Amino acid sequence: MKNKIQLIEDKLKKSGIKYNLIPLPESLPLDIPSHVMFYKITFSQATATILYKTDKGIVAIQRRADTKFNLEKLKQAIGVKQLEFASESDLRELGTKNGLVPLFGLQVKYFIDKKVLEQGKIYGSSGDGLFGLAIQAKDLPKVNNGQIIDVTERPILGKKRVYSGVRATGRLHLGNYLGAVKGMLALQDDYDCTFSVVDLHAMTTPYDPKTLKDSIRSVILDFLSAGLDPEKCRLEIQSQVPQHTELSFLLATLYPLAPLEDLPTFKDKKAQYPKNVNTALLYYPILMAADVLLYKGELVPVGIDQEPHMEVMRECARKFNQVYGDTFPEPYRFKTMGEYVPSLTGAGKMSKTVEGSFINLNDDFETIKRKLAKVPTDAGTTGGDVPKIGGVATLFVLLALFNRDDMHKKYKQDYMDGKIRYGELKAFLSERIYDELKPIQEKRKYFEEHPKIVDEILKMGNEKCLKIAEETMKEVKEKMGLSI
Ligand code: TRP
Numbered sequence: 001m002k003n004k005i006q007l008i009e010d011k012l013k014k015s016g017i018k019y020n021l022i023p024l025p026e027s028l029p030l031d032i033p034s035h036v037m038f039y040k041i042t043f044s045q046a047t048a049t050i051l052y053k054t055d056k057g058i059v060a061i062q063r064r065a066d067t068k069f070n071l072e073k074l075k076q077a078i079g080v081k082q083l084e085f086a087s088e089s090d091l092r093e094l095g096t097k098n099g100l101v102p103l104f105g106l107q108v109k110y111f112i113d114k115k116v117l118e119q120g121k122i123y124g125s126s127g128d129g130l131f132g133l134a135i136q137a138k139d140l141p142k143v144n145n146g147q148i149i150d151v152t153e154r155p156i157l158g159k160k161r162v163y164s165g166v167r168a169t170g171r172l173h174l175g176n177y178l179g180a181v182k183g184m185l186a187l188q189d190d191y192d193c194t195f196s197v198v199d200l201h202a203m204t205t206p207y208d209p210k211t212l213k214d215s216i217r218s219v220i221l222d223f224l225s226a227g228l229d230p231e232k233c234r235l236e237i238q239s240q241v242p243q244h245t246e247l248s249f250l251l252a253t254l255y256p257l258a259p260l261e262d263l264p265t266f267k268d269k270k271a272q273y274p275k276n277v278n279t280a281l282l283y284y285p286i287l288m289a290a291d292v293l294l295y296k297g298e299l300v301p302v303g304i305d306q307e308p309h310m311e312v313m314r315e316c317a318r319k320f321n322q323v324y325g326d327t328f329p330e331p332y333r334f335k336t337m338g339e340y341v342p343s344l345t346g347a348g349k350m351s352k353t354v355e356g357s358f359i360n361l362n363d364d365f366e367t368i369k370r371k372l373a374k375v376p377t378d379a380g381t382t383g384g385d386v387p388k389i390g391g392v393a394t395l396f397v398l399l400a401l402f403n404r405d406d407m408h409k410k411y412k413q414d415y416m417d418g419k420i421r422y423g424e425l426k427a428f429l430s431e432r433i434y435d436e437l438k439p440i441q442e443k444r445k446y447f448e449e450h451p452k453i454v455d456e457i458l459k460m461g462n463e464k465c466l467k468i469a470e471e472t473m474k475e476v477k478e479k480m481g482l483s484i
Helices: 002-014 032-039 071-078 088-094 101-105 137-144 174-187 209-226 243-252 258-262 264-272 279-294 304-324 365-373 391-401 407-416 422-449 451-480
Strands: 019-023 047-054 057-064 067-069 083-085 109-113 121-125 131-136 147-149 152-155 161-167 192-198 233-237 299-301 332-334
Touching: 002 019, 002 101, 002 131, 032 121, 032 131, 032 174, 047 088, 047 121, 057 067, 057 071, 067 071, 071 083, 071 109, 071 147, 109 137, 121 137, 131 137, 161 174, 161 209, 161 279, 174 192, 174 209, 174 299, 192 209, 192 279, 209 233, 209 422, 209 451, 233 451, 243 279, 243 451, 258 264, 258 279, 264 279, 264 304, 279 304, 279 451, 299 304, 304 332, 304 451, 365 422, 391 407, 391 422, 422 451
Parallel strands: 057 109, 109 147, 161 192, 161 299, 192 233, 299 332
Antiparallel strands: 019 131, 047 057, 047 083, 067 152, 121 131
16 A cells, blocks of 8 residues: 555656645545545535546546536547446456546546646545545646546536425434534535425424424524535525425325335334324425425435435426426435434434434533443454444444544454453544534524524525525426416
């Protein structure tokens, strides 16, 4: 490994350009969003090298993560007739993976999309996830002898629409924060985002009308405290944009009943609240589809447990487009590292409704410590691979999610060597978690003390949302044959 880095460093040094080599934590997933979050950059600063197989052999193309190629333009620019992504086995043969860094030693034709060079500093990561590289965009052609082409279809970011919602069930917990809010934070700089407190969804299971208002407000405060910026995204309260329910009814006319009864989420809730199986609970996924489609959302940062709902959403969009003509994109889930945050009990996922399973966003250091102390562990002397389920697995997932360095690796090694000390790990983890939550808690205090500012933000968000919602409904009603 060292050799490869050394090789690249030599090459960079020889070319006389400035660069930054950044070791990546082992736990970082290989996708671009995770890297953008890790580097704390925008998508427009992230670049990827994509290897394509063509009728003239393998070529490498450098593109900015916020752009999309026009494939016809691309074929023309590089003079090929056929073009497809290089397969796993092609890459294996070449001894590389997609990713900026391996390219420095790779003998293939190399092209750089013009948009990359419009940036100042750019970041790329080695396809193997071991390290990242930051250099000035203008230096890129120097190192790689790349040919500049102009093949971007359109910048997708700044245009691509994102929608996500969090149920109004009171204060957020760490699972909501890692699974949804962190994804929202990563997207708000570059995408056209709407983030919602879905209060109507919260009414599908037993709730208290006396406290619902507070719960709604509380989620908004957590959104703002966590860093959602009303200048960058639209914030809405679902019930205040009545088009959500209107569109959901219209979509329901297209969607069959039976699959809704079979959804695992419906079955779970039915089992959890056998005396409260109301029609709205069954209807939940249709309302969720309407939430996103109302804004023609394309990307949805939510946890992995929402995948069945995403499928219903895509089916609604597909069905509508088939019957009434192209109207809605088919939205996809935006995956984040925290898409599944396990429970502190060691069984299942972190959930508001499971006592002892979660850490609240407003938990202080002592509370976090106390909660982590209760996570069940083993003797720590068995060694071998880190378990995939149970309390120890939970600790390692959290460690990875709050990793800023290689402590995750260190503790993993300790585990494998049979000499892990859970007390130490838990104390370290508590500090890491609190470090991240403390500024959020401080900001929350500010917003609690300035309710007028929050009201203003909500008013502004609501106005912007209503405008888009009205436009979509006009189009939908016209297409469905309703007089408007
Ligand atoms: N079902 C989602 C959850 O429980 C909440 C939700 C409702 C939602 N509407 C949405 C999430 C639209 C994303 C987009 O997490």
